[in-house]
Amino acid sequence: SQTIHQWPATLVQPVGSPLSLECTVEGTSNPNLYWYRQAAGRGLQLLFYSVGIGQISSEVPQNLSASRPQDRQFILSSKKLLLSDSGFYLCAWTWDRLHYTFGSGTRLTVV
């Protein structure tokens, strides 16, 4: 069966520090991968999605970047965090664009 792993679960980082969040999917190949952010009052905001290794599409210009170094690995990064980067980050995957499965999320607080 397919599973999605996302870590860490919670993170507190100072302003200006770097960020790396990792997401991996098991039990499937060539999935579409997604990073969403959830901030108060903003719903689920799509940040990046990838349809294959090295293929990244950005939906919202911001202080973040994403990479897909391996087929089932998706990384969200920042060189210098801002206060506005705080939120609940969710990774998701799909292989058929019909059913999207979300990871358990990372609660990021920038202080």
Added chain:
Amino acid sequence: QQPVQSPQAVILREGEDAVINCSSSKALYSVHWYRQKHGEAPIFLMILLKGGEQKGHDKISASFNEKKQQSSLYLTASQLSYSGTYFCGTEKDGSQGNLIFGKGTKLSVKP
């Protein structure tokens, strides 16, 4: 591009019905409905595809009006477990799979 959901919030008594609406300004390929409990990952409820039929899931059903680019989620005889935030996600016709969510509708079911 973000779909618009209404209402933003609704409070029900157990056993009452509710309708949540989702509309888009773009021609849609699909509409997805998810429910999220506080602090948890969103859970898939159903998907409606262009040209497809109305879907049902126990006492939760949904419709998709392609011409109006609108979808509605119907919750019948609500249960306490229905409480949470409901999100509709939409994919534009011709997209590669970037699922964009609305801001959500917070549903509270009281005993």
